[in-house]
Amino acid sequence: MDLSLPRADDLGPFRVLYLQNRAVGLEGMVVVDNVAIGPSIGGIRLAPDVTAEECARLARAMTLKNAAAGLPHGGGKAVIAADPGMPAREKERLLRCFASSIRDDLSYIPGPDMGTDETCMAWIRDEIGRVVGLPDDSGGIPLDEIGATGFGLTHSVLVAVEYCDFELAGARLVIQGFGAVGKHAARFLCQEGAVLVGASDSRGAISDPDGLDVEKLIRTKDGGGSVADHPTGEALDRDAVLDIECEIWVPAARPDVIREDNVHRLKTRLIAQGANIPCTEAAERTLAEAGVVVLPDFIANAGGVICAAVEYAGGTRTQALETIEEKLRENTGRVLSTSRDRGILPREAAEALATERVRAAMSRRRWGLF
Secondary structure: OOOOOOOOEOOEOOEEEEEEEOOOOEEEEEEEEEOOOOOEEEEEEEEOOOOHHHHHHHHHHHHHHHHHOOOOOEEEEEEEEOOOOOOHHHHHHHHHHHHHHOOOOOOEEEEEOOOOOHHHHHHHHHHHOOOOOOOHHHOOOOHHHHOHHHHHHHHHHHHHHHHOOOOOOOOEEEEEOOOHHHHHHHHHHHHOOOEEEEEEEOOEEEEOOOOOOHHHHHHHHHOOOOHHHOOOOEEEOHHHHHHOOOOEEEEOOOOOOEOOOOHHHOOOOEEEOOOOOOEOHHHHHHHHHOOOEEEOHHHHOOHHHHHHHHHHOOOOHHHHHHHHHHHHHHHHHHHHHHHHHHOOOHHHHHHHHHHHHHHHHHOOOHHHOO
């Protein structure tokens, strides 16, 4: 694992833990970025190519996300360099070892992310009793089952279209990363009138200008297939999802999928970031210059962590969904109106909103502790 970290700044990181246990093949890292508002919440990402830099950037995104959502939590993230498709027994052993390694670090509350799920969180709770994103039968509010992130992203889009020159009814939708977040975003947005014309996953892409059957596509994915196996539409290389013309483009996969070298390929008018840090800063500026509205990740995809925070506080599924809708609509409207009125990027408006709250909390801590 590449251990190069971004340079520290006045917000963090608060703590960095490097974890290794050769007996079970554990190599990972936890970055607790900021705890001024409260103990950090952030998911555990399991992938063979994760890096320390990715972990630190994702932890910062969680600090901003939790602050912008008004949650009593700071931001953190964990990464483990491993194959998420490993046998279940090996995965359980690995994650139990990970949990034991962070038992005494009460500044970090783990949750699910790419490569981990509610079952993984149940293993971790059994080890340390400190986790979010548990299965329903273990007292949790299962994020993936209810589609919390996709639900929140949909409400963010419903507000954002008021700042665009098209209506949601009939708007063409493309999902890059048709997984836990992407499939629910597609379902909820299509229920509001959007038409899914393209989708991709790690094995390919599919396109149909007349519209794809979202439920069939979800069943294909849930059955272990790829979107490219869908019986109708044109099968494409996964990278070709960038070229599909649409009104709404949702990146819901890995970081930095939209960069200076490929941003020119996008033909869209609204980007709702379902993944964390999916666009580079330069790419977002290029999109803004072209008149594309870009909803920042830590505003648009906050539904999952809001749900997790409600669960951690002992709330219900209904309370979680109501809180997600309220906060996503309020924050999206505030960010886009500030962006329009001040002539700044939506991300700049969102960062100002979040960092103001973080710094206010830091000012009340001993020595400004982050």
